[in-house]
Structure formats: structure tokens, C-alpha cells
Amino acid sequence: MKPHNPNRVPIDVYLSFVSSLSGNRMTLLAGVIVHVATFLAVAAKTQSSIYVLLSAAALLVFCVRMLTFRRFDRVEKEKLSRAGIERWERVLVAGAACTTAILGIGSGYAIFVVHDSFAELACISVTMATMVSVVGRNYGSRLAVDLQTFSCCLPMIVCSLMALDFYRGILSIFLIPFWLTTRAMANGVREFLYENVIAHRQISLIADRFDTALNNMPHGLVMVDQSNRIQVINRKACELLKIGDPDRLKDRDLGAVLRYGARYSFMDASQPELILRQLTQVAEEGLSRTLIHFPESLSLEFSAKRRADGGAVLIFEDVSSRVKAEQKILHMVRFDALTGLPNREYFGHLVKEYIERHPKRRGPLGFMVLDIDEFKHVNDMRGHITGDHLLCAIAARIKDEAGNAIVGRLMGDQFVIFFPHAKNNEALDAEIRRMHADIQGNYEVDEVTFLVSLSAGYATLESNAFAMEEWSIKADLALFESKSRLRGGITGFEHEMDGRYIEQQKLKADLREAVAAGALSVAFQPMFKADGTRIECAEALARWVHPEKGAIPPDVFIRLAEEMGIISDITRFILFKACSECMTWPDHIAISVNLSARDLRDNDILAVVSEALSTSGLKASRLHLEITESCLIDEPAAVRAILAELRSHGITIAIDDFGTGFSSLSYLDTLPLDIVKIDRSFVRNIAEDTRRLKLLCGTVNLARELGLKIVIEGVETVEQLALLNKHRSADLVQGYVFSPPVPSKEIGILSQALSRRVTQRRRSKVA
Structure with missing residues (x-):
């Protein structure tokens, strides 16, 4: 876009262009010294007093312009409207045009009146040099360029034509393309600078937005080159990994930065290698994702992707809350909410896991089911809250007495216990009966003493005969026998119970x-x-x-x-x-x-x-x-x-x-x-x-x-x-x-x- 109309130029860019008209004041001082010296020299050579007046005029215009610049400097530019900037542009351009008009008048007077070769050469040379400087000083204003070139060239053209000298007339006509060329050069410089200013503004805006987005995103981000040197790293990444200021990490080796973090922050020594392995896996697999657990209950999930130039982007986020929620949900799924014991399904998983971990171990295994006698009457007499407290107390005692055994809650007032490998059946039978005896007795709950008895049924089998459902049925049959004989009793499974069970079905x-x-x-x-x-x-x-x-x-x-x-x-x-x-x-x-x-x-x-x-x-x-x-x-x-x-x-x-x-x-x-x-x-x-x-x-x-x-x-x-x-x-x-x-x-x-x-x-x- 060509900024030929100030109204189409952003106001801050327009202000910067107008402000450039008051810049480079030392060149103005040098210029006025040259102008005054030239006019005085011509006056001395030609004995023409007009050049003394022109010298005084040039000096006066310079002083007025300096005062104008000082006034402009004191203006609060942030409060200027576009109309105010335009007024200042006309004021500044007027001073510059006065200077070039004095030079043009001096050159035209030398051509038409003085007829002295030194005077013509000196005046025209200084005027042409000033016109060239217009491109460098006043490119920011088209008005300034037009007025200054016009005020310089017009007097010389008019005076050359008035001298009625053919050759001078030809030279004066050549000033017109010079004038146009100078004007075009100034406009080109202005348009070029305008486009660059706008581009710079857009780049800065994009960079600011990118920086804002990068440093406010909830994920940590690290971009590395082919050599794993950090090109971009955001603030969140530094906060999560606790590795210092992002501005100090650019062009540093990522591995060295992580190892530094492992020495001076909370990371373990092995964790930097896990993160670096992510980048290595990217080259082989295209995309990978992994979850790394850090100390202080921090869990970060990493993903990485290879870039076309051989570098990589590593993105990670804090998933500690999600991990905790998943762990909580998993605990709720696996454990009884009231007693904290494994539920039926997870109990079976733990037993199966134990069997798989000890495939070659020999010896009998035990499986016991416990049922609290007359537990409904506790709820009726004391309420369900006291009943729940009693269940928790019984579960805690069972867990304490279980030792290496695996304890679970089946449902209601029933518990199940798995006894690991024992030396022989006699030792296992004695352990089961001892535990059953120890968990019965008095319980102090809510300032009330309860005498609790538990009926129990158990089965002992060799590990190679393990089948969860089969064991459960056998223990349940033994429990049924216990409850039918005597409350608080314990009965081991006997093969005759299978027959009775089938008969009952x-x-x-x-x-x-x-x-x-x-x-x-x-x-x-x-x-x-x-x-x-x-x-x-x-x-x-x-x-x-x-x-x-x-x-x-x-x-x-x-x-x-x-x-x-x-x-x-x-x-x-x-x-x-x-x-x-x-x-x-x-x-x-x-x-x-x-x-x-x-x-x-x-x-x-x-x-x-x-x-x-x-x-x-x-x-x-x-x-x-x-x-x-x-x-x-x-x-x-x-x-x-x-x-x-x-x-x-x-x-x-x-x-x-x-x-x-x-x-x-x-x-x-x-x-x-x-x-x-x-x-x-x-x-x-x-x-x-x-x-x-x-x-x-x-x-x-x-x-x-x-x-x-x-x-x-x-x-x-x-x-x-x-x-x-x-x-x-x-x-x-x-x-x-x-x-x-x-x-x-x-x-x-x-x-x-x-x-x-x-x-x-x-x-x-x-x-």
C-alpha cells in the first residue's frame, strides 16, 4: 500500500514520519553555515548586497526552525490527533520550504542579474546539494519534498528563461526531470520505509501474540534442532521442570539442561534420560507419548513430534490431578468404600496374581469365608452408623491378624481370606482356626461393647488345584454347615458337602x-x-x-x-x-x-x-x-x-x-x-x-x-x-x-x- 494519503497511514506511523522532519538537526546547522558562507563569499566577490540579506534570511529561518523544533519536542505526542499532526507537518514543512526558497532565489539572482560565473557556480552547487539532501531528511512528508524541490528549482528555471540565453534555457529545462527524479526518490524511500514499518509492526504483533500464547499455554513446550539444542522454550516448561529462566536456555543442549535440573531440583537422575528417550523414539516411531512420575506427586505426560528440518517439538503437561483422580477411581473400583478392604473382584485378582508369581511353589493354600452372626440385630438396636463402625473394627482386626494372608470383603457382613502356601495341611488348618478364634470376642464401638462371633467355613487345596469359583463354593458350603450347627463355629470343607449341595440344588x-x-x-x-x-x-x-x-x-x-x-x-x-x-x-x-x-x-x-x-x-x-x-x-x-x-x-x-x-x-x-x-x-x-x-x-x-x-x-x-x-x-x-x-x-x-x-x-x- 502506498501512503499517498496520510489518512490511510496508521496514526503512529504518520507521527513518526512527521517527527523525522525535526530530526538530524546537526545537518541543518552544517547546512546553514554552508549557505551563509556561500552567500557571503558571493557578496564579497560580486559586491552584491542582496546576498548579505539572503545570508541574514537563511540565518533567521534557521533560528525560527530550531525554536519550532523545541516546541514540537515539548508536545505530548500520544495525545495528538491526526489533524494536530497535520498542522505540525505544515509548520515544519514551511520552515524547510523557506530555506530552499532562499537558495533558489540566490541561484536565480546569480543567473539573471549578477552574470558572474563564480556566483552562479557557488549558488547552484549549494542549491543542488540541498535538493539531494531533501531525500535523506524529508522523505517522511510528500508535502515537504514537493515544496522544497519546487521552491529550489522554480526560481532557477524562471531566471534562466528570462536571461534569454538558449543554452541556459536548455539547462534550466533539465532541472524539471531532476526535480521529478528527486521527488520520486523521496517517495520511494518513504514507501519503502512505510512498508517496512508496517511489516515490522505486524511481525512484532505476531511475535508478541506468539510469546503471549507460548508463555500462557497450560502445556510445557520445547523446540530443539537436530543437535537437541533448545530453540524455543516457554515459561510453563521451565516451571514444570524447574530449570530456570527461558531466556537463558536458548541454544543450550537439552540433555545438559535436564541433567542440571536433576542435580539441583526435584528430578531423579534417571528422569532426564526418559525425557531424552522420547525424542529418540520420535525418529524411529514418528509419534510417542509417555507418562513420567516425578517426586512431590508430580506427573507429566510427554509427547513429541519430529519436524521437517530434523528438529523436534516436545510437549508436556501436568496431569497430576488426572492421575490422582484415576488412582482414586481405581481405588474405588478395587476396594470396599466402608472397610477399605479389596472387594470381591479385586480380591480374586490379588489371589490370581499371587498364584502366577509363585508357579513352582508347593504346599497347601487356604480359603476362608467369615459371616458375622446376628449382625442385623446390631443395626436394629444401635442403628446403621454404629453397625458400619463395628464392621470397620472387625475388618481392621481381621487385617491385623491376617499377616501375609489376603483379606477381602465379599458383601454385607461377609469377609473372605486367602492363606498363602503353608508347610502342610496341619499347619494351615491350625493357622486358619487360630485366626478365626482371635478375631472373635469383644469390640468397643461408639462407647458400646459388642460380643461378636463369626461363623466360618474354609477349604484347603493344593495350589495346582486352584480355581477361584470352586474354592468359593467349597468355602460357602463349609460356612453353611457351620451356621447350621453352631453360631461362631468353624468348619472345614469335606467332600460329602458336595453331595449334600448337589442334593439341595x-x-x-x-x-x-x-x-x-x-x-x-x-x-x-x-x-x-x-x-x-x-x-x-x-x-x-x-x-x-x-x-x-x-x-x-x-x-x-x-x-x-x-x-x-x-x-x-x-x-x-x-x-x-x-x-x-x-x-x-x-x-x-x-x-x-x-x-x-x-x-x-x-x-x-x-x-x-x-x-x-x-x-x-x-x-x-x-x-x-x-x-x-x-x-x-x-x-x-x-x-x-x-x-x-x-x-x-x-x-x-x-x-x-x-x-x-x-x-x-x-x-x-x-x-x-x-x-x-x-x-x-x-x-x-x-x-x-x-x-x-x-x-x-x-x-x-x-x-x-x-x-x-x-x-x-x-x-x-x-x-x-x-x-x-x-x-x-x-x-x-x-x-x-x-x-x-x-x-x-x-x-x-x-x-x-x-x-x-x-x-x-x-x-x-x-x-
Whole structure:
């Protein structure tokens, strides 16, 4: 772009050009001395006084120009507008034009008036020399160049033509191309400088932006040449590697700089070589990336790329936060959040890793599963926070006692331990049993002392027989044996357990088929008035006769059904069957059906009960529903709401096996109950143990104070019945003293027999 118009030139560039008009003042001083001396010499030679006047004029213009320059120097140029700069340009150009006009007048006067060869030569020479200097001094202003060349040449051209000398006229015409050439040269210099100033400005701007971006980028950057000498390095790179000031590192060997950092900063001696290896790998692989961990928890990720000229660019960033987050996530994935022990999956990984590290080592390995006994009652009595604290305390003791063993948490209140190679089976068995004994006992948690027992099952196998799932199954089978025998016991796996396990799985499959086919049956155990004169209710009891094994005890197949999740199907079958059979009995006899914990987990039971009543036509008042304390452990509020809804329809609610739990007394007041069925454990030995009888009577009195009806279960002897009647402890009695469970048709027969007996007694009394 040609800056022919000042308005198109950036204002700062325009100001710099105008400012150049007041520069090089020593040349002006030299010039005025030459001008004055020349004019005085011509005056002396020609005796012309006009040159004395011209000398005085040149000196006066010089002084005015110097004063003008000083005024311009004092101006606050940053505040100048474009119009202000233009005014100063005209002022400065006017002074220069006056000087050249004086020279032109002196030269024209010598040509036209004096006719002296010395005068002409001296004046024209000085004038031409001044015109040449215009290019060097006044290139910044086109106006200055035009005015000065015009004021120099015009007087000489006019005077030469006025002299009417042909040859002088020809020479004077030659001043015109000289004038144009001088003007073109000045314009060329100005345009050239303008383009360079603009280019320099752009380069500086780009450099500043590049420097700003380079030093504010979050990554460290190092550019090296073919010899690994640093060409560019930003501030972030120096900060991350702690290797000093970027300005001092240019052209230094990168390896030497890094080794210096290793000696005087936080890097290890091996880490500079890792970084340099990155650059070496670039030449071979094209692109590489690696993560290097430094002291002070610093992690840098390096990547490098080869440049076309043989150099390379090394970029790295601080990924410490990402590495910490990944480590935290990995820890969360691998370890239990509560106890800090490895979870099931990571425990298996650790065991597999141990086996792979010791492929040739011989000796038995151990695998033990631990289950905290009655842990749910801790949560019920003390809350889940205390329960969590107790779990952490138990986990800590297990870890302390484990030694070289690998400990993990399976789920809930179960832990698993892997014992590494032992000398022999006897030593391993002794170690496992010792550890089991040591982790049991008292635990102080939240200012409460808990006596904790853990049931355990374990298996010992040779390392070449290791299979994680197989070991887990064997230990679980042994644990099941322990829990079925004695709380807090420990049992080693025996091969017979496999057979029992397979048998149990087959029994589960058969039970599922039986439930789906409706192959279960129902027996009914009547509940009598305490004097035995009348049947008030009958409890529906599920029965299963296996086609091969015969009758399966209810406690066996009911437990299996709960494990399999099909207990609600059995409840539905019993409920429909019981309501239908009850319709065949006398109207005063009710039917009682047991509900499981699974039945009360949602509102589906409401629809099932309603459907059973509507299908059979049985009145809601003749239906009793029995729940146990285990139904209330998981979600007591939800269970309470369901029971209240059932009771609002006229259904009687009873709590079964009362007195076997830890917090049964609290349920009497908080649950919508009508009947309390006292467990058979209260009745056992009441004839021999007066304390047990007092406990029974106290419980009965408490329930009656709350307006509840009492049913005593498990009454088997006449002596027990006599004591209950003596103390008026029962409203209803259920037990073998009156009747075992019987088929449905027997209920009607028994009721009729009792009615006849009562009638005969009344007649005999009347007679």
C-alpha cells in the first residue's frame, strides 16, 4: 500500500514520519553555515548586497526552525490527533520550504542579474546539494519534498528563461526531470520505509501474540534442532521442570539442561534420560507419548513430534490431578468404600496374581469365608452408623491378624481370606482356626461393647488345584454347615458337602416344579379356647410330599423357597386354598395364614388378599394374617403401612413367634396388631421352671394391657395346659395337647364333636 494519503497511514506511523522532519538537526546547522558562507563569499566577490540579506534570511529561518523544533519536542505526542499532526507537518514543512526558497532565489539572482560565473557556480552547487539532501531528511512528508524541490528549482528555471540565453534555457529545462527524479526518490524511500514499518509492526504483533500464547499455554513446550539444542522454550516448561529462566536456555543442549535440573531440583537422575528417550523414539516411531512420575506427586505426560528440518517439538503437561483422580477411581473400583478392604473382584485378582508369581511353589493354600452372626440385630438396636463402625473394627482386626494372608470383603457382613502356601495341611488348618478364634470376642464401638462371633467355613487345596469359583463354593458350603450347627463355629470343607449341595440344588429344582404345578398341600392346626370347648381358628400350614423322598419338613422347603425367591408363590397358593376351605367350616371358625418378609416388601400382597377373599367369598373378619419379627427388619415403616391397610378392611393381624427376637416388645405398641402368638419356647418347662412361668405371665399381662388377644403356641402336655388355665394366660391354645395339624375336613368334624360334648355336659348338669 502506498501512503499517498496520510489518512490511510496508521496514526503512529504518520507521527513518526512527521517527527523525522525535526530530526538530524546537526545537518541543518552544517547546512546553514554552508549557505551563509556561500552567500557571503558571493557578496564579497560580486559586491552584491542582496546576498548579505539572503545570508541574514537563511540565518533567521534557521533560528525560527530550531525554536519550532523545541516546541514540537515539548508536545505530548500520544495525545495528538491526526489533524494536530497535520498542522505540525505544515509548520515544519514551511520552515524547510523557506530555506530552499532562499537558495533558489540566490541561484536565480546569480543567473539573471549578477552574470558572474563564480556566483552562479557557488549558488547552484549549494542549491543542488540541498535538493539531494531533501531525500535523506524529508522523505517522511510528500508535502515537504514537493515544496522544497519546487521552491529550489522554480526560481532557477524562471531566471534562466528570462536571461534569454538558449543554452541556459536548455539547462534550466533539465532541472524539471531532476526535480521529478528527486521527488520520486523521496517517495520511494518513504514507501519503502512505510512498508517496512508496517511489516515490522505486524511481525512484532505476531511475535508478541506468539510469546503471549507460548508463555500462557497450560502445556510445557520445547523446540530443539537436530543437535537437541533448545530453540524455543516457554515459561510453563521451565516451571514444570524447574530449570530456570527461558531466556537463558536458548541454544543450550537439552540433555545438559535436564541433567542440571536433576542435580539441583526435584528430578531423579534417571528422569532426564526418559525425557531424552522420547525424542529418540520420535525418529524411529514418528509419534510417542509417555507418562513420567516425578517426586512431590508430580506427573507429566510427554509427547513429541519430529519436524521437517530434523528438529523436534516436545510437549508436556501436568496431569497430576488426572492421575490422582484415576488412582482414586481405581481405588474405588478395587476396594470396599466402608472397610477399605479389596472387594470381591479385586480380591480374586490379588489371589490370581499371587498364584502366577509363585508357579513352582508347593504346599497347601487356604480359603476362608467369615459371616458375622446376628449382625442385623446390631443395626436394629444401635442403628446403621454404629453397625458400619463395628464392621470397620472387625475388618481392621481381621487385617491385623491376617499377616501375609489376603483379606477381602465379599458383601454385607461377609469377609473372605486367602492363606498363602503353608508347610502342610496341619499347619494351615491350625493357622486358619487360630485366626478365626482371635478375631472373635469383644469390640468397643461408639462407647458400646459388642460380643461378636463369626461363623466360618474354609477349604484347603493344593495350589495346582486352584480355581477361584470352586474354592468359593467349597468355602460357602463349609460356612453353611457351620451356621447350621453352631453360631461362631468353624468348619472345614469335606467332600460329602458336595453331595449334600448337589442334593439341595436338585431339591430346589423339584420344589420349583411342585410350586408351579400346585403340587403342595395344606394342613390346618386348630386353635382352641383355653378350656378346649371350641375351635376359634385354624392355622394353614404348607405341606410338600416329594415323589421320591416323601414328606419334606416345612422348615426345610420354606427356607429353600425364601432363598429361591418363590415364597410369595407359596403364600398365594396357601391363601387361596385356605380361604376356599374355610368356607366349608362353621361360620365361627376363622382361618390364619402366614406371610413372609418377601410378601410385605411391596403392595402386591394387598391385591392378592383381596382377590383370595373375593374368589372364595370369605368375609374379611374370618381371615387372620400372621407375620414374624423378621418381616419388620428391612423396611418397618412400609410394612406398618401395609398391615394398617389390611386391618382397615377388617382382617385380623397377628404377630407370630413372639418373644424370639431382640426388640419384639417395641412392636406391640407400634404395629397395628390384634393377636400376639407367644412362641413355644416360652411354654417349654413351665411346669418345672418357675422363672419361665413368671416370664410368660408377665408377657401375657403386658399384651393384655395393650388390648391384644393371646394365643399360646406349642402346648403339648396336660400339665402345661393346666398351668395356663390356672393363671388365665391364654385366650386360645394351639398345640398337640388338643390336636395336631389335620386335613380341612377334620376341622368340621372336630368342631361338631366339641359341640356335641358341650351339649351333653349341659344336659348332664341339668339332669
